[in-house]
Amino acid sequence: MKRSLLLFCTTLLSFVLVVPTGAQRTGAYRILVGNDDGVRAPGLAAVAEALQAVGDVIIVAPAENQSGKGHSITIADPIFRQDLTLPNGLKAIGLTATPASTINVALSNIVKPAPDLVVSGINFGYNLAYATYLSGTVGGAREAVMHGVPAIAAALAEAGAPRDYAAAAQEVLGVVRRVKDSGLPANTFLNVNIPPAPAGGYKGYMVTTQALTRGGEESFAEMTHPSGRTIYWNVYREGGTAPQGTDIWAVQNGYVSITPMHVGEYDEKLAGTLKDWFK
Numbered sequence: 001m002k003r004s005l006l007l008f009c010t011t012l013l014s015f016v017l018v019v020p021t022g023a024q025r026t027g028a029y030r031i032l033v034g035n036d037d038g039v040r041a042p043g044l045a046a047v048a049e050a051l052q053a054v055g056d057v058i059i060v061a062p063a064e065n066q067s068g069k070g071h072s073i074t075i076a077d078p079i080f081r082q083d084l085t086l087p088n089g090l091k092a093i094g095l096t097a098t099p100a101s102t103i104n105v106a107l108s109n110i111v112k113p114a115p116d117l118v119v120s121g122i123n124f125g126y127n128l129a130y131a132t133y134l135s136g137t138v139g140g141a142r143e144a145v146m147h148g149v150p151a152i153a154a155a156l157a158e159a160g161a162p163r164d165y166a167a168a169a170q171e172v173l174g175v176v177r178r179v180k181d182s183g184l185p186a187n188t189f190l191n192v193n194i195p196p197a198p199a200g201g202y203k204g205y206m207v208t209t210q211a212l213t214r215g216g217e218e219s220f221a222e223m224t225h226p227s228g229r230t231i232y233w234n235v236y237r238e239g240g241t242a243p244q245g246t247d248i249w250a251v252q253n254g255y256v257s258i259t260p261m262h263v264g265e266y267d268e269k270l271a272g273t274l275k276d277w278f279k
Helices: 002-020 042-051 098-108 129-133 138-145 165-181 247-252 269-278
Strands: 030-034 057-060 081-085 092-096 117-126 151-156 189-195 205-207 214-223 230-240 254-264
Touching: 030 042, 042 057, 042 117, 042 254, 057 098, 057 151, 057 269, 081 247, 092 269, 098 138, 098 230, 117 129, 138 151, 138 189, 138 205, 138 254, 165 189, 165 205, 247 254
Parallel strands: 030 057, 030 117, 057 092, 117 151, 151 189, 205 254
Antiparallel strands: 081 092, 189 254, 214 230
């Protein structure tokens, strides 16, 4: 009797330890999903639902909108956790932190062992060209890679949201299937940008370079606050032009852009020049 009870308790404990908080059990491949638009964003729910086709989905995302936070981190405030259920029935965890810190906490404290992949998105609005440096969605993916976990950042054009989230999620699923089958080199991640769904469907995937431009028009509207103080309100419009083969050109021509990115900005060529300077 004691032996049977011990076996039952051991089996139960093993089950509790193996099933990660918020996971949807569909297979052995484990995918952590985060974003920068907030845990209740429709793009996150859409991609998390689609990714159940290839693995277990664990959702840990910022509790509120953290767009434009780049790779900033939360250090001065405590990070609160909220467990919730999304409208599509998926369990999720919201953290009061930036996207990068959310992924950090998820990998350090919540998702054990580490997942096989991190998917950050689907973002509301492109993350193209220089905008990748400002994107919290990309920041979350980069943070994952810094922890040794392969990652994908995904974004949909503002003009395509919200009607095209489901279609965009299927495109992200296609990328994930390939990463699952072949893996990614260390210190790399993929930045995926998806245009509004064309009437005839997307033309396909295009592996692109990062356009060396701002990728949109940014301005600051000057207003007078009721207090009498002058304020400046950020205004950003997607657009811009770039050569064929870049991320901007791809989405403007109906392709899903896949830009390979890497962690670290060391410039080997410049280093050779500097060594001559500082002999």
